[in-house]
Structures are given as C-alpha cells and as structure tokens.
Amino acid sequence: MATRPTPRVRVPGNIKAGDAVEVKTLISHEMESGQRRGQDGKPIPRKIINRFTATFNGKPVFEADWHAAISANPYQSFFFRPSENGELKMVWKDDDGSEYTATSRITVS
C-alpha cells in the first residue's frame, strides 16, 4: 500500500447525556480479499482490516469483525450512548498486525 490508511470519524456535535448518537467512520484501505489473481495467475494474498473496535473511557462500545467480503475503504457506523464526558477511541486492526487509531473527545450536556 502506497500510503498509510487514514481514518476519518464523524461524531455529532451536541450530545445530550443518555441520548444514542450515530458515529460514522471511514478508513482508506484496499481490503485485498485474497480471492483475486494477479497478472501472473497467482492468487494475491489477503490483506484486510479484520477488526474494528470502539471504546469509551476504556469500556467496550462496539466491535466489528470484518471478513474478506467487506468493501475497500471500509465504512462503519454505529450508535453510542454516553452518560459522561470522556474519550471515544477507535482502533482498526490490519491482517499484518498494524493498528490505526482515532480518538474523539466527547462532551455531554
């Protein structure tokens, strides 16, 4: 991959305590499925992001295990109901072991 995958995250601005809000995420990644063959006829090895996790102040909020059928530049949205201020941390885990992270400060009113 030419460039390191860059995550983008969108969290709604005004969050009332106890309200469920939708968090939208996108990360650039080719998600090579391992099902394609190259010009030499050999299968191209699989290289995907296989896991996405979101935690709030260390507590699990949402997790996704992705298989080879997830599209390139994977999009993931999920809901989140914070009752206090804190940090929402999102981690994408690559087949090659690398991790890409994004964090977002959450303030509730």
Place this chain on the structure above:
Amino acid sequence: MAGPVVYRTRRSVLHMAALAAAASVIAPRLSKADAKAVEAEIKKLYDGKTIADGRVKLDVPQIAENGLVVPITVDVESPMTEQNYVKAVHVYADGNPLPGVFTFRFSPLSGRASASTRMRLAQTQNIVAVAEMSDGSLFTTKAEVKVTIGGCGG
C-alpha cells in the same frame, strides 16, 4: 550418459495429456459458498439451539448495481440495558466465495443495536443475519440482493 531412461510411447503421451486435461477441470477453482455453507457456519456457533424469526432487521438494496459496494444496515429491537441487550449479529452471504461477511458486537453503551457498513457481493444471493441476545436467545432474518455487476474481480 547416466540417468534414468524414460520410454514414451505414443499411447503414454496421449494418456498424460488426457490426465492433465482432467486435472485442470477438477483443479482448485475458487470455491463458492452456498446455503449449506452458511448453515454450517451458524451451526459452528450455535449448534442445537433454536433460532426464531424476527426482531433483527436487515436493510439492504433489492437491486445492487455494483456488487463491489453494497450498503448494509442491521437493526435489532432491544432496550439495550445492562440486563437486556444485543450481544452480537453475524451476517453471511450464500453466493460469495466465502460465507462470512461480518460480526457486529454491541454493548449496553451502544444505546441502539444498529450499525452499517458496505460489502462486496459476487452475484445475486441471500444475505442471512443471526442475532444473539444477552439472555442467549437467537433471532434470524434473510434478504435477497439482486446484483447486476459482481464484486469479486470479474
């Protein structure tokens, strides 16, 4: 000159050609998942448990023009409290090379058991979702997506 001498008659050459042709037909074509493969995957997780219809909703397009990017949303009815929440939703596709698409895991902090992503579909096929609740009960649903252009590099 040392070394083994191999005698090739016309017949043995023809034999070898026939064998090679047969092998290329049987040889590992990329295998396809089917409804049975999906059932087997579900059985691996929840063997012998009853799975009821309902409560889980799949939002997918009826017709997907591009199989490379098919939006999918799963939504499960649940109060999402500490005592009663949706633990996980597994989604499978019965016409892809591999049956598994994704597993979403929720928590009471999710507030709502709903999430979206985008998937690749090789052809027209059924999408199957199985939801596991915190009390262990299981629910399932199915939706068909018609794919105009497949999304597996062909």
